[in-house]
Amino acid sequence: MPNICAMTDENADQRQRLFFALWPDAEIQGALAEHACQALDRRRARRLPAENLHITLAFLGEVDADTRACAEATAAGLSGEPFGLSIDRLGYWPQKNLLWAGPSTTPSALERLAADLGEALASDCGFEREQRAFKAHLTLARKVPKMPPRIAIEPVDWPVERFVLVASETGPQGATYTIVGEWPLTGDTASD
Numbered sequence: 001m002p003n004i005c006a007m008t009d010e011n012a013d014q015r016q017r018l019f020f021a022l023w024p025d026a027e028i029q030g031a032l033a034e035h036a037c038q039a040l041d042r043r044r045a046r047r048l049p050a051e052n053l054h055i056t057l058a059f060l061g062e063v064d065a066d067t068r069a070c071a072e073a074t075a076a077g078l079s080g081e082p083f084g085l086s087i088d089r090l091g092y093w094p095q096k097n098l099l100w101a102g103p104s105t106t107p108s109a110l111e112r113l114a115a116d117l118g119e120a121l122a123s124d125c126g127f128e129r130e131q132r133a134f135k136a137h138l139t140l141a142r143k144v145p146k147m148p149p150r151i152a153i154e155p156v157d158w159p160v161e162r163f164v165l166v167a168s169e170t171g172p173q174g175a176t177y178t179i180v181g182e183w184p185l186t187g188d189t190a191s192d
């Protein structure tokens with residue numbers, strides 16, 4: 001008789017919490033973390049470490065190895081264009097007590113990338129379609145009790161030339177993110 005407990009553990013080991021994201025370099029992350037620091041001043045809040053700052057394109061949740069392989073094949077089949085992002089504003093979502101940074105204008109190449117990725121993940125791999133409109137943002141801090149008064153920022157320019165797949169592990173110190181795949185945005189299709 002198969003050992004069901006062992007099988008379950010083995011399968012559980014292969015499951016990962018994954019999401020697709022845009023990942024800025026350390027300099028951009030540092031500049032944005034500094035903006036968060038200044039905006040929050042000494043207010044109580046849970047600021048994210050600079051190295052965790054990113055824009056989520058598509059959240060996959062806990063997936064097994066086959067589903068991850070499908071998501072990776074889907075990513076490889078996309079033909080996204082590179083684009084420039086100007087992160088020029090902070091915002092506050094009172095329902096989530098969340099302080100974020102983002103672009104005032106979302107480039108159409110970014111809208112398209114997020115939409116194409118979501119659509120392909122749904123049709124090829126069976127993921128649910130995201131019902132909410134895509135809102136490009138980097139979460140800077142959580143548990144922010146109210147809108148900080150100083151949210152004007154010096155724009156941070158970010159040339160985006162790739163998107164990544166990230167594994168998230170939650171420990172006592174918060175989330176640890178590891179980039180486990182990356183795809184260039186070159187404007188070429190897989191068959192070019």
Ligand code: 2AM
Nearest residue numbers: 019054055056058059137138139168175
């Ligand atoms: P947030 O920063 O707006 O909370 C890793 O957790 C990333 O995935 C974060 O950027 C987070 O967005 C996003 N995320 C977490 N849970 C999610 C969910 N259920 N649906 C969509 N995005 C989610």
